[in-house]
Amino acid sequence: MTDWVLLVGAIALGACIGSYLNVLIHRLPARVLSDRPVHFPARSFCPACGKPIPAWLNVPVFAWLLLRGRAACCGARIPFRYPLVEALTATMYGLVFAVPPSGLHLVRAEWDWEAALAFGLHAYFLGNLIANTFIDLDHRILPDRLTLSACAVGILGSLFVPGIAGSLGTPLPPASDSLLTAIVGAVAGAGSTAGIRWLGTVAFRRQAMGLGDVKLMAAIGAFTGWQGVLVTLFAGSLLGALVGTWHRLRTGEAEIYFGPFLAVGAVVALFLRVPLLRFLLEDLPEWQRSSPAAPWILLVTAGLCLVALFVLLRRGRAT
Ligand SMILES: [Zn+2]
Structure with a gap:
């Protein structure tokens, strides 16, 4: 009974925060470019x-x-x-309350200060991702004020909610292990993205990703650990490739920006990284071992994906 009241409260809070995010999305970029503080009347x-x-x-x-x-x-x-950002934030807050993000093993019956703090941290993280997404769509920037502060909040928050970003399984006390997990996640996020950025620049002789993407991935790593970085990069590039191809077919533009895709990837990582990694690392190899049809099914699926990609690319060249 009280759970329903709290769920409605979480959704209402999300709608209000979404309303605030609309103002932030509208005002922060201009203030960043002119280096003035953001003023909320x-x-x-x-x-x-x-x-x-x-x-x-x-x-x-x-x-x-x-x-x-x-x-x-x-x-x-x-x-x-405006209503889209509000509804999106409300949905995310409802989800964070109803389905605790994976990696965090809190029992719903124990709705204590730690669970409340975890909800607050995840709510902050999701609000930050939404603001970054729409600012990047509008202005092609990911403001330091959002990405770096999210990184700091993620690392500090891991001290107070042990295991929020997962666990490295070290013999350290829970708070220290949690802090180390968040720091390793942030370093993995920044490091891997900086590596991809460097490779992209060398391979395509143009900037594939911005420094903002590197800082955003540091924040995502601080909140979801190195496993989350892996899932985010995978889901983000997959989605980016699909939407990028579709965008190119429609408009002929090849330019793509990663912030929004990384943000969507981060939401996938936040909620699904544990089941996804379990499927990829345990269930899939197990299924391949136990079923004689498995290799053929995988081969046909891969073939169909290749044909689809080929058709997309051919059509892209024709237009
Ligand atoms: Zn008016």
Whole structure:
């Protein structure tokens, strides 16, 4: 019963934080470029006509639906982006509450301060990823203020919630092992991404990834450990390749930016890294050993993927 109340609370909190993220996404890039502090006014104003917005019209998602996407004061269109960010954040917060991210073995019955702190840290991490995603989509930057602070919060937080980023299984006390896991994760994230960036620059003679991606991956590693880095890079590149190909087919542009894909990969890593790695490292080899049809099924699947990729590439060249 109380779980339902808390779940609704988590979703409502997510919607409010999403509303705050909209302002941050809108204002932070300009402040970063001019190096001024971000200022949040106590009241909100219509960006189109400058009139103050009454509090009841600031209710996330519902206000947008109620107004059918137009400002009450002047009828200016309110981009769909606003309710989208709010709904996305609300969904993520509900998920973090209902399905504790893998790697963290907290029993739901024990809703204590540690579980609450874990929820707070993951909520911060997801909000940070959402802000980074939309700022990168808009301006092609991942601000240091977001990526580096997420890295610091992840490493510090691991001290207070042992095992939040997983465990290296060292004989150290839980807090020290947890801290070491987060630091190793951050170093693995930054190191592997810097390596890919260097390889990409050498191979394609142009910058494949930015330094912002390196810092973002350090933050992702601090929150999800080195296993999370692996899953993030895998899921992020897979998604990036698919969306990049589709984007190229539609627009002919070859340019791709990684921030949003890394963020989606990080969400996959946060919730699914333990089952995914178990499947890849244990279940799949086991299935291959036990079933005589397994190699053929894998071969046919790989062949179909190759044909699909070939068709995509051919069509890409034709357009
Ligand atoms: Zn207005």
